[in-house]
Amino acid sequence: xxxxxxxxxxxxxxxxxxxxxxxxxxxxxxxxxxxxxxxxxxxxxxxxxxxxxxxxxxxxxxxxxxxxxxxxxxxxxxxxxxxxxxxxxxxxxxxxxxxxxxxxxxxxxx
Amino acid sequence: xxxxxxxxxxxxxxxxxxxxxxxxxxxxxxxxxxxxxxxxxxxxxxxxxxxxxxxxxxxxxxxxxxxxxxxxxxxxxxxxxxxxxxxxxxxxxxxxxxxxxxxxxxxxxxxxx
Numbered sequence: 001x002x003x004x005x006x007x008x009x010x011x012x013x014x015x016x017x018x019x020x021x022x023x024x025x026x027x028x029x030x031x032x033x034x035x036x037x038x039x040x041x042x043x044x045x046x047x048x049x050x051x052x053x054x055x056x057x058x059x060x061x062x063x064x065x066x067x068x069x070x071x072x073x074x075x076x077x078x079x080x081x082x083x084x085x086x087x088x089x090x091x092x093x094x095x096x097x098x099x100x101x102x103x104x105x106x107x108x109x110x
Numbered sequence: 111x112x113x114x115x116x117x118x119x120x121x122x123x124x125x126x127x128x129x130x131x132x133x134x135x136x137x138x139x140x141x142x143x144x145x146x147x148x149x150x151x152x153x154x155x156x157x158x159x160x161x162x163x164x165x166x167x168x169x170x171x172x173x174x175x176x177x178x179x180x181x182x183x184x185x186x187x188x189x190x191x192x193x194x195x196x197x198x199x200x201x202x203x204x205x206x207x208x209x210x211x212x213x214x215x216x217x218x219x220x221x222x223x
Contacts, residue, residue, distance in 0.1 A: 032210050043114065044153075044201065044214035051210065090153065095210050097166050098145070098203075100153035 002027045004074075004091045006101035014109045019063075019078040021104045023091030026072065033074045034092040035065055038103075044090065050074060061085070081108045112136045114215035116202050122221045123192055131187045131218045133202030142185045143203040143212060144177065146170070153201065159185065192222045 007022040025031055033050040048059025055067045065076045074091060086108045091101040115134045123129050135142050144156040157167040159177050176188045185204075189196055199219050203212040 034211075036214070041216070043216040044203075046211060046213070049211060094155075096141070096158050097155045097168070098143075098153075098212060099155070100145075102152050 002031065002093050002099050004033070004093050004099060004101040006089075006091050006104050008104050009102065010105045010107070012107040012109060013081045015083055016080050019076070019081045019085065019106065021076040021089050021091075021106065023074045023076065023101060024072050025074055025091075025093050027093060031093050032095055033065075033067065034098075035059065035063070035074075035076045036090045036092055038088045038090065040087075047076070047089075081106075083108050083110060112213075114202055114204055114213050116200075116215035116218050118218060119216065120219045120221070122223065125194055125222055126191050129189050129192055129220060131189075131200050131202075131220070133185045133187070133204075133215055134183050135185055135202065135204030136206075136213055137183070138206065139204035139213070140207050141165075141205045141212075142177075142179070143205075144187045145201045145203065145214075146198040147201065147217075148195075148198040156187070189220075192220075194222050196220060197222045 003026045005024045035047040036044040038044050047063050048057045050057050050067045058064045063078045089104045092098050117132045142159040145153050147153045155168050157171045158165045174190045178186050199217045201217045202215045205212045
């Protein structure tokens, strides 16, 4: 069975400080993993995806994620938060049928 | 940049009425999906569609639901007799051949009264 668990429902950071959004996955084989972002009244936008080519995945807007098999984790990071990063972030796994995490709401404090 | 579009953005209906949610996937994509998100809950898979037939569906996708690709551009989700618990945001997505990346539309918020 495939699933992802997002460990924080809300994360709050100050502008210019690092962002860490945590995700753990459960899969009996090498998973496909994604991070999507949803801004208010917008669709889900793909930030990055892991498909076993490289463990450190770089995405758009300065985000990256590292696949750690030993920890079954795929945490999303960004060195310096920007106000425009405030949004809902979803960790996702699956092939054809996607399984979503519960989402992490990121607040950026000016 | 190509994108998935959905109409309407918000649909209000009475319980028991039929609704059709419309999606225009990215033009060269071959795989189409519907998901829903009830307020405060996870995004849940409903159905995937390929080559003019359903390829996978979840337990949620019962006989009240149907999907159709009536022409070369639209992909629709029909709910035959809406219930209060069908109130949710419905997302359409599409992906290309051999590509596991799904592109999502902005969603249709369905409110059943």
